[in-house]
Amino acid sequence: MYVAVKGGERAIENAHAWLAEERRGNTDIAELSIAQIREQLSLAVNRVMAEGSLYDPDLAALAIKQARGDLIEAIFLIRAYRTTLPRFGASEPLDTGIMACDRRISATFKDLPGGQVLGPTFDYTHRLLNFKLAADGEVTKAPSRDAETGNVPHVTEFLNREGLMEEAPHDDTPPPDLTREPLEMPADRALRLQALTRADEGFTLGLAYSTQRGYGRNHAFVGELRIGSVPVEMDIPELGFAVEIGEVILTECETVNQFTGSKTEPPQFTRGYGLVFGQTERKAISMALVDRALRWEELGEDNVGAPAQDAEFVLYHADNIQATGFLEHIKLPHYVDFQSELELVRKLRREAGAQQVQEAAE
Amino acid sequence: MYSCIGKRQVVEMKDTVSENNRRKAWMGLLAKAPNGRVAALLDAEISRPAITWLRAPEIGTTMVRARAGATGAPFNLGEMTITRCTLTLETGEVGHSYIQGRSKADAEVAALVDALMQTAMASRLRETVLEPLEAGMATMKAARAAKAAATKVDFFTMTRGED
Structure with a gap:
């Protein structure tokens, strides 16, 4: 059951302001750019494009930044954005x-x-942490060979x-x-x-x-x-x-x-x-x-x-x-639903209690 | 076929087909160019002529399709962002662009080059815009293919122990 209630606007605004601050983290640390995410976290970007069902690496990188790295939240942002765009058609099937x-x-x-x-x-990597990446590691150039x-x-x-x-x-x-x-x-x-x-x-x-x-x-x-x-x-x-x-x-x-x-x-x-x-x-x-x-x-x-x-x-x-969406909605206010559940359980307990009293009397 | 529609018509049809193929090739090249690259090449060569928008740049998507088992029935793989626009030159040529991504500036310059390629400037722009663009993209592709080739496995058989 849904009943409109008022209140909480200021709390919500303040929560979002704090979210923005926490997203940024310690301001002594350099801020991530969209290009950095796109280039250096490209497999996360790829996952967001695949499950967001929209191929656009810059948008996926932006979504990851906005979602603080929560990829499902980022996918949600991409899905929502997609619905705002007109669709011009369909491609020929890829070859x-x-x-x-x-x-x-x-x-x-x-x-x-x-x-x-x-x-x-x-x-074939050994899955050992590479502490060179924690330092300022230079990248060696990948070898090339004549290609067919x-x-x-x-x-x-x-x-x-x-x-x-x-x-x-x-x-x-x-x-x-x-x-x-x-x-x-x-x-x-x-x-x-x-x-x-x-x-x-x-x-x-x-x-x-x-x-x-x-x-x-x-x-x-x-x-x-x-x-x-x-x-x-x-x-x-x-x-x-x-x-x-x-x-x-x-x-x-x-x-x-x-x-x-x-x-x-x-x-x-x-x-x-x-x-x-x-x-x-x-x-x-x-x-x-x-x-x-x-x-x-x-x-x-x-x-x-x-x-x-x-x-x-x-x-x-x-x-x-x-x-x-369905899972997380249960954390949103269900006060009225719960109130009716509470009433029901109280009523059932009263009835059960009354029955016990009656049985004891018999 | 000749007897039905006459030789002249066949020649005209062929001209249209090859003209369409040329246009298809340059539009594809312009669409796949790195961000800002076409503008840099064009602006180094000419000052842009006046244009009128028939359709100002707009951002949307296209549904990318693929085939089950690579060759079977088509299915919807997911969308990609695209930007499209249509413009006309004062001399009447109409340029179109449909390009990947959300860059209105890139869509505009692609449509402009598409229109200019239908004018007397075509051969000049082919030399100064399309060919350098194609060469640059081919170099990038070749560099990637060469790195992939370096990761190709060369198998050799060890002496087996059963003898």
Whole structure:
């Protein structure tokens, strides 16, 4: 029950003023600039863009600063800002086959055209704190080597040649959009992928991990993981043709999953797909695993009752802004609701007490 | 095809297609240029002509789409910020821009170059704006690709112990 009450304005204003002061911290310490956050906390910026569902590194950096580094709060700010912008249209579907790859690895093929390119990765670091970064560490220049030109082919294409890989046939059905229409079940794969790419990283990771531990196991290998920039092309109505309007950095993960066949499909490798804004590889791998788990029905697999197979459970709980909005609202004033609960409990206790007295008398 | 619509029409269609492709190429280049770079190159070369806005710069988004499994059915990946504008020169040429980000100044100069590329200044601007822009961006891309290449794994097989 909602009842308007007045009061608290001054307390709120003062709380916000103090928040601004605390956000700034000790003024003897230099203030962070948006450019510093964008350049030096770029993986946080990438996460905010991915889950905020808006590609704009400067805005994401500003949101992180304003949110004091609380990434879910920053994502909330980005989602709110996005709603103030008009949408001019939709891009042509991206072609990740022409990605300029910073990183491209396969866990299934050692020797593959284009090679295993590690890129700027945390893998193979020892996870020991580097105290040089606490001092004023100079950066050594990264080595260079002559690069091959041309596009790097997708790994799944090699297996496709033997017919061992499930195809992803070309299709131009306009996709549903959960930012325009409420998310409703059953959700087709396009809708699931949209929900997963903007889903909370932690939630997606936990679900993906659950499939590896046996809750809907589907034996995923990382067929390919690639990170790099892809041009975005958009049809310009005034001109009648499409032009490139910019570039986005993306992480793409294709899993190759063991599949012994079903009533409708022959034994083959099936695929899970993850594609996320920015360098966000933990999220992209998680997305691919969860995507694959959710595909049980179209592949004719058994529903073993695993959480990651339950589209309604996954999709309705994956959005951290919806989740935090509902979760955190319970800390806001519920005086009247609680007053009525209090009245009810008192009444029940009075009735129970009266009954006991009556029973004792009998 | 020739017998149906005549040779002249085919030639005209080809001209339109190649003209569109040229325009597509320069608009793409202008859209991907680093912030302020087009303005610096253009302003070093000419003083800007008078323009009339047909649509003043406005900031919005486009929904970026991708394909399931890279090649399958499209899905909505998320939005990106873009800025667009349309202007006309006193001589009537219309310039458009749709560019990533929220820089109205960059959108304006991109639309201006798009309009000027339809005038007699085209070859001069190609030499002084588009080509340096393209070269600069190619250098940046090559530097990144070279760093990636340096992280490519060269496998070698150790002597195996089973012999």
